[in-house]
Amino acid sequence: xxxxxxxxxxxxxxxxxxxxxxxxxxxxxxxxxxxxxxxxxxxxxxxxxxxxxxxxxxxxxxxxxxxxxxxxxxxxxxxxxxxxxxxxxxxxxxxxxxxxxxxxxxxxxxxxxxxxxxxxxxxxxxxxxxxxxxxxxxxxxx
Amino acid sequence: xxxxxxxxxxxxxxxxxxxxxxxxxxxxxxxxxxxxxxxxxxxxxxxxxxxxxxxxxxxxxxxxxxxxxxxxxxxxxxxxxxxxxxxxxxxxxxxxxxxxxxxxxxxxxxxxxxxxxxxxxxxxxxxxxxxxxxxxxxxxxxxxxxxxxxxxxxxxxxxxxxxxxx
Numbered sequence: 212x213x214x215x216x217x218x219x220x221x222x223x224x225x226x227x228x229x230x231x232x233x234x235x236x237x238x239x240x241x242x243x244x245x246x247x248x249x250x251x252x253x254x255x256x257x258x259x260x261x262x263x264x265x266x267x268x269x270x271x272x273x274x275x276x277x278x279x280x281x282x283x284x285x286x287x288x289x290x291x292x293x294x295x296x297x298x299x300x301x302x303x304x305x306x307x308x309x310x311x312x313x314x315x316x317x318x319x320x321x322x323x324x325x326x327x328x329x330x331x332x333x334x335x336x337x338x339x340x341x342x343x344x345x346x347x348x349x350x351x352x353x
Numbered sequence: 354x355x356x357x358x359x360x361x362x363x364x365x366x367x368x369x370x371x372x373x374x375x376x377x378x379x380x381x382x383x384x385x386x387x388x389x390x391x392x393x394x395x396x397x398x399x400x401x402x403x404x405x406x407x408x409x410x411x412x413x414x415x416x417x418x419x420x421x422x423x424x425x426x427x428x429x430x431x432x433x434x435x436x437x438x439x440x441x442x443x444x445x446x447x448x449x450x451x452x453x454x455x456x457x458x459x460x461x462x463x464x465x466x467x468x469x470x471x472x473x474x475x476x477x478x479x480x481x482x483x484x485x486x487x488x489x490x491x492x493x494x495x496x497x498x499x500x501x502x503x504x505x506x507x508x509x510x511x512x513x514x515x516x517x518x519x
Contacts, residue, residue, distance in 0.1 A: 225455060
């Protein structure tokens with residue numbers, strides 16, 4: 212499910228089935244590493260689209276949460292809200308090092324997509340998606 | 354038995370002949386333009402050709418990708434979806450991979466304990482090979498079916514409709 216009016220209506224009735232929320236968490240620092248952050252954000256979004264296709268009925272994928280200076284205070288506030296709403300599993304999908312508190316974190320690899328041919332890109336992204344899917348399933352099986 | 358054609362008759366005939374050619378020249382293209390939508394609809398159809406050969410389809414369901422253009426309010430994008438395709442006797446069946454519970458993607462033989470069923474990883478939903486949902490698992494109905502055809506030996510995919518095999 213996505214954060215839009217149609218899906219949120221379904222979510223309200225099916226919260227016992229849609230028990231997992233994914234928060235894409237990315238940096239948008241305007242420093243030397245800005246191009247890297249931009250690349251990471253792109254990969255993060257592609258992975259989210261694929262995840263939504265595969266696991267639509269059990270995941271809510273929130274809009275990407277952006278941060279500067281690896282500040283995670285907003286993330287903490289948001290997870291409290293999500294728990295109150297009724298989500299059992301909260302998964303943060305990110306490239307960042309930061310260790311969030313009482314939530315699961317799936318760390319994506321930094322892949323320099325801009326220097327790759329299209330075939331290679333697809334392959335790398337598909338591999339990354341598979342890894343993330345496996346991690347999500349293992350969180351469900353905990 | 355020679356019949357004389359008068360000057361007046363000759364002029365009448367030739368004027369009518371030339372005139373009808375001119376009229377036909379103007380009316381025929383207009384008529385063809387008017388009828389064109391009818392011919393178009395027939396020739397184009399709505400089937401999407403895939404890159405999978407019909408003869409490669411066996412009784413084991415396989416993924417068949419198909420792409421189409423989708424308009425989302427402001428922008429058009431090319432979307433690639435897939436269907437599960439298998440052979441049943443001399444028929445080819447295409448089933449939608451979208452779980453009827455909450456819309457996850459189902460896989461064939463995705464669960465080791467159920468090798469001959471479609472499996473939904475989200476809430477352990479199960480379907481028979483013909484798309485019938487197995488009672489006791491979350492799905493509320495059978496998997497949807499797609500129109501299937503064959504064009505030059507390749508599988509074509511058409512409209513989605515409710516499962517008619519169950």
